[in-house]
Amino acid sequence: MFLRIFSYKIKQLIRMPWIVGWNFLFPLVLASAFYLGFGNMIKDDPNRLDTIEVAYVAGDGINSNFLSVIKELSKETKDHGKILEVTSFDSLEAASDALNKKDIEGIYYEHDDSIEVIVTENGLISTSLSQIVKSYQNYQASFEKILSEKPEAIDALIASINSNMSFLKKYDFKSGVSQYMQFFYALLAMSSLFSSWVSTAMMTSLCANLSECGKRFEMAPGHKLKAIFAGILAGTLLQSISNTVVICYVEYCLGLHWGAPIYMVIAITSLASALGISIGTLIGSIFKNEMALSMVPLAFTMTCSFFSGLMMGGIQQIIKNFCPILNKINPATVFTDSLYQLACYGKTSAYYQDLGIMVLMIAICLIISVLILRRRNYDSL
């Protein structure tokens, strides 16, 4: 019975024009609108800096510690991602060829007593590369001493340099994600929470107090909760597919990078879809009024999306300053934050905390729903 209800629920949901419109098409339209609005700002975001691919060429007889330092900067740290991707070249000519072919973005050419930075144009990259050289030169004496006397302490010195490189600290090197991508994260949050509509529609057809079909269903010799879980699964699957289409559309058609591996974005968004479906199930188990079953999910989704930054970029920060708990209980904010954490800082504890909150919210919604729905007959219909 579970599989039959699951397949019929999928059939029913994809034939509901308003679900196709709001859950499938609207996010694509909104993503396109966002792209038209600030797609170029994302691509040319001055606050965005990818890992710099740089060549290192040592002149004859050079045996400095600079290579060790920039290799340290090629490692990811918990504070930020990889700043440099260093490739050693034997000759300046070979490195210049690579630079001209745009295989690399700059060259460190160390010769005599100086370290030369070679780039094709001035800008953020050349400034960053020069900043690193300056910092190295300021600490050169310390480096030489530590590397000769106590090489195991080099990490501490690098950390010290990092903390002083305020210029570089402003940037997120890990994935090159722009702050403006927050709008797209909020869009995915809205799309996921729209799935609460899917589950109120599903609940309507399964509960005797919500529809005539529900009465017919509850007169049959089947377990209601089993059927509702089949519906939840069907709704989650459909919403996840819908979100995957949006994710792929943004990444491949609009050319905007989500800042994290696409399979991770899909996985987190699927979790958010399950959260939306669970919230809808709770709404469907509490409200009996047909109007409420349409309006409550819509109002809930739009309110949560607003406070997660769908319409106003800095609102999360404002809430964080004045009422931080709101950010922790708003499912849309928790979801956008999890994506942001992953994109900017990797799998940090904050990221896992966000995932945990989402799982907890799903569990709470479903447990309350089950407690309400397990009642098998009604006082009135």
Added chain:
Amino acid sequence: MSDSIVKVNNLVKRYKEKIAVDNFSLELKKGEILGLLGPNGSGKTTTINCILSLLSFNKGEIMIFDKEMSPKAYDIKSKIGVVPQNVAVMNTLNVYENVDFFCGLYIKDKNKRRRYVEEALEFTGLSDYKKYKPKKLSGGLVRRLNIACGIAHKPSLIIFDEPTVAVDPQSRNAILEGIKEMNRAGASIIYTSHYMEEVEEICSRIIIMDHGKKVAEGTANDLKNSLKIRESICIGMPAINEDIIKDIKGINHVYDAKYSEGELVISLDGGEHNLVHVLEYFNEKNLPFGHVQTKLPTLNDVFLEITGKELRD
């Protein structure tokens, strides 16, 4: 096992202070079509919902197939078919899918279910509309789909809750014929309606409900025979004076006579050759008259006499 299919004893259902069903009892025997008759709001649908365990009730006992009915009595539920008052079909599924979906809640075997669905569509005359969505069907066809969804799994107890509301006469006849056929095939049926002529046509026994109570029970003839009025004579004639009406009331077996809008209606409580006696009086007094019509009592008359009012709706 007794031949009792449904037995309801002293059912009481309250909505806060309002009593919807008041100490109501009924028994459906094997092979019967039991008519549950009553005006809107009389408690028929509430009683049905209690029987089906959709509604909780305050007092009483409901036994189906000699077992106590409960929401989890899946073995009982599997033998019940329900055709609800309001159309209960999924608008996003076509005719075939609707019947298949609801039949699938009862019948697990795929081949058997396919056969049952085809038979239900054939039975309700929907075989040519398999791919149609309910919104594309006429009101009568949707009602038939509603029936197909309720009976496809071949239940031995079928409950029809006002299945002919808002249905054209052709579809109504088809539905009533179908119900009789299902009964001949072995199904016991509870049929609720506020259309008395339907109940009289198909039901072997009738219960009349009003204000949640049973107000009468018996076959259609039993109920009609229980009436004081056994015959009515309607005579078209010009205005007459009170003395003549008094004289007519004095004729044997006449217990009432009323004149209004060019027609004299004489109510009689039995006797034989009543029309002859009335016409003899007219002849004797040389009274002019037009049409003459005699009427036997109907269930509507039964209801009027019992409840003292017209059927509502």
